[in-house]
Amino acid sequence: MSKGLTSRSEDYSQWYNELVTKADLAEHSSVRGCMVIKPYGYSIWEKMQSVLDKMFKDTGHSNAYFPLFIPKSYFSKEASHVDGFATECAVVTHYRLKNDGNGNIVVDENAKLEEELVVRPTSETIIWNTYKGWIQSYRDLPILVNQWANVVRWEMRTRLFLRTAEFLWQEGHTAHATAEEAVEETERMLEVYADFAENWMALPVVRGKKTPNERFAGALDTYCIEALMQDGKALQAGTSHFLGQNFAKAFDVKFTNKEGKQDYVWATSWGVSTRLIGALIMAHSDDQGLVLPPQLAPIQVVIVPIYKNEEELSAISAIADDLIAKLKKLNISVKYDDRDTQRPGFKFAEYELKGVPVRVAIGGRDLENGTVEIARRDTGEKQTSTQAGLDAYIEQLLNDIQNNIYQKALNFRTENTRKADIYEDFKRLLDENPGFIAAHWDGTPETEQKIKEDTKATIRCIPLNNQKEEGKCILTGKPSTQRVLFARAY
RNA sequence: CGGGGUGUAGCGUAGCCCGGUAUCGCGCCACAUUUGGGAUGUGGAGGUCGUAGGUUCGAAUCCUGCCACCCCGACCA
Numbered sequence: 067m068s069k070g071l072t073s074r075s076e077d078y079s080q081w082y083n084e085l086v087t088k089a090d091l092a093e094h095s096s097v098r099g100c101m102v103i104k105p106y107g108y109s110i111w112e113k114m115q116s117v118l119d120k121m122f123k124d125t126g127h128s129n130a131y132f133p134l135f136i137p138k139s140y141f142s143k144e145a146s147h148v149d150g151f152a153t154e155c156a157v158v159t160h161y162r163l164k165n166d167g168n169g170n171i172v173v174d175e176n177a178k179l180e181e182e183l184v185v186r187p188t189s190e191t192i193i194w195n196t197y198k199g200w201i202q203s204y205r206d207l208p209i210l211v212n213q214w215a216n217v218v219r220w221e222m223r224t225r226l227f228l229r230t231a232e233f234l235w236q237e238g239h240t241a242h243a244t245a246e247e248a249v250e251e252t253e254r255m256l257e258v259y260a261d262f263a264e265n266w267m268a269l270p271v272v273r274g275k276k277t278p279n280e281r282f283a284g285a286l287d288t289y290c291i292e293a294l295m296q297d298g299k300a301l302q303a304g305t306s307h308f309l310g311q312n313f314a315k316a317f318d319v320k321f322t323n324k325e326g327k328q329d330y331v332w333a334t335s336w337g338v339s340t341r342l343i344g345a346l347i348m349a350h351s352d353d354q355g356l357v358l359p360p361q362l363a364p365i366q367v368v369i370v371p372i373y374k375n376e377e378e379l380s381a382i383s384a385i386a387d388d389l390i391a392k393l394k395k396l397n398i399s400v401k402y403d404d405r406d407t408q409r410p411g412f413k414f415a416e417y418e419l420k421g422v423p424v425r426v427a428i429g430g431r432d433l434e435n436g437t438v439e440i441a442r443r444d445t446g447e448k449q450t451s452t453q454a455g456l457d458a459y460i461e462q463l464l465n466d467i468q469n470n471i472y473q474k475a476l477n478f479r480t481e482n483t484r485k486a487d488i489y490e491d492f493k494r495l496l497d498e499n500p501g502f503i504a505a506h507w508d509g510t511p512e513t514e515q516k517i518k519e520d521t522k523a524t525i526r527c528i529p530l531n532n533q534k535e536e537g538k539c540i541l542t543g544k545p546s547t548q549r550v551l552f553a554r555a556y
Numbered sequence: 557c558g559g560g561g562u563g564u565a566g567c568g569u570a571g572c573c574c575g576g577u578a579u580c581g582c583g584c585c586a587c588a589u590u591u592g593g594g595a596u597g598u599g600g601a602g603g604u605c606g607u608a609g610g611u612u613c614g615a616a617u618c619c620u621g622c623c624a625c626c627c628c629g630a631c632c633a
Contacts (some may be wrong), residue, residue, distance in 0.1 A: 070594095079627080098624070155633070188633070222557065222631055229632080230597050290633090305633055337633070372592050411593035429592050439592075 150283020274527025
C-alpha cells in the first residue's frame, strides 16, 4: 500500500479515484468501463443490500428474477423508452464461436440470431411483457416485485462506482389497479430511499420531482433524492418513477376492474445502484481516506495490540478477546488485527484509509493502568478510556459517530445551498461557491435547456412540499411561483 | 463520439527530442534488530518498456494502426 492520498483541494477528482483504489474498494478491469468490485467494497454493497432488502420486504415487496437478455423488438414498443436507451445498449447478435482453421477463435457467422438480444439497460420491457401473463383481474393486483441484478449501459465516459458500463442495482417494478395507488407506491419508495440515505448512509437528501427534461424515459413523473457532494456537485442518489399506463399500453397489459370494465394497469419502477457507494465516499471521506458511517461499515471496530514480546501480546489478547465477545453480543462487527508483520503505526494509517469508525489500541501502558486508547475516525480524536464498561461506551460512540457524520454533511449542505435572484449572481455562485442554488424558473424546458447550455447547471429537482413564493425567472424574468434547485451534477 | 494528455516491475517514476535491450523511490522476499503514528540495516528477486505492425545492422526511443486510462466537451436512470 502506498503512502499518501492526493488532497481534495488539490484535485478532487484524482482524490476520489485514488481513494477508491487505495482503500481497496474497486479497480478498473481489463474490460472498458467495467470495474472489479473488490471484497472490501463489495461488503459495503452487501450491507446496503441487506438493509434495503429488508425495507422492501417490510413494505410488501418480494424478490424475483428476469432475464439478462431482452429481444430488441421489445424496446421499440415504448417510444420514449427506446429513445432514452437506444444509444447505450450492448447487443448480442450471435450465439457461437468457431475455430477459423488458423488457430483463431472467431464469431461463427452461421450462428446469427434471428432477432438480436439487448443486454438489459433496465428491465421495464421484459418485465411488462411478463406481467401481461400474470394479470387478468383487479384481484391479481397489486404486483410488488423487486429484482437485484446487473445492468449494462454503454456510457461514453465512466468513473468507478459513479458511472460504469455495467453496474449492480435493484429495480422495483410494481403494477396497480389505479393511478392513485401507483402514485402512492412511487412516493412510498422514494421515502424508503430517503430513509436509507439519511439514517444508514448518514447522507442528507432532498426529496423532489424531476422536470420533464430530466424524467426517466417512459415515465409520467420521476421522483428523486438528490445529495450534495463535498465539491459542491449534486448526485442523484435514487429515483422512483410513476410510469402511468405507458408500459401497460405498450405491452397490452389490461385487467378487469371491479365494475367489470377493461383498463390498462398502472405502473411504477424505482431503483438504486452501486453508485450509492460513490455517494458514500464523496460525501464523507477526507484527505486521510474513507470515512464510513458505522451503520454501513463492514468493520465497525478494529483492535490493534501494541506489544514488545509474546507474553505481553497474550495478556493483551485476553483483554481483546473479552471485548470482542461483548461487542459481538451487541451486534458490533470487530476485527482484531494481531498481525506481527505490520507495525502499529502502519495499521493505524491503513484503517484510517479504509474508514473504520472506531479504533481501539491496547499496549503495555494499558495493561498496567486497566485502560485502552480509543480513536474515532470521523474527528480523529483520541482518548484513554477504562476497560470497564467499554462495550457500552463503544456502542454509544458508534451512534455518536453516525450522528456526527450526518450532521456534518447536513451542515455542509445547508452552507452550500444558496438563493440567487439575478442571473449574474447565479453564474458567479456556480463558479465560486458551487452547491445547490434555489432560484426561480419559468417552468419551460427551453429555459432549463438554455441555462444548462450556458452554465452546465441543471434543475436537480423541484423539492416536494416546496414553499410557494412569487418571483421572476432567473433567466427570462417571467413569473414563477416557486424556487427550484439547480446544481452542476455528476 | 470530438479535443487534449498518459501508458516503462505490484505502485509511482527517469530515460524518448539526439536509436546501442533500462534509472530511482516505495512495495515484495530472507535474516537480524524493532513495535504507543506509515521502522532500520544487510542481502536478494522481480521488466513481452500497453499492443500489433513498419523503418533500421540494432527500437522504450522514429513512423502507422489499435487498446486502455485520465481531463475537457457532447451524451447519460
